[in-house]
Amino acid sequence: MSFQPVTTVSPAERRRVRRRLLVLLPALALLFGGLWFLNRNMAVKADVGECLKGTIADEMEIVDCGSADATFVVVGRVSDRGEQEAESVETVCGQWPEATHDYWRDQNDSKGVVLCLKPR
Structure with missing residues (x-):
């Protein structure tokens, strides 16, 4: 030893x-x-009821809903969706008929979160 x-x-x-x-x-x-x-303030972190400003996906961010900059309200949130699934608002946000826009951001290179948005 x-x-x-x-x-x-x-x-x-x-x-x-x-x-x-x-x-x-x-x-x-x-x-x-x-x-x-x-x-x-990244948009992908927004919860239902929060507001976003901006119209271009890369520039959208969370803002106070009382702000004059707020352009959208998050009415729904869908996880684990691919980019192709997020291309149609009607398909991915169908359960929120007031949603006119969607915002998708990947979180693990292929799947991500879709925010279903309505104009403020």
Whole structure:
């Protein structure tokens, strides 16, 4: 049976590791906080009853329904649909007859969420 020698970490090395962590952890927190902030109003996160502004899919985002910018109200939400399934409002949003538009965004490269929208 062979034993490996125990290595000790010098106090100087501990201080270097601590300094690196003190810089790295806040930097990571800022990065993730910034990503959350930039994505918080993405249209695909809208729930039924929330409002969206915009008319082009890539520019749509959640807004307050009292806002003059609100152009659509989400009347339905359908998960796990492909892009082709979302091409017809009547097909994917048929259970919400007031829906005149739909918004589809993929979430895992092929399936995604469809928001059924009515004009505000």
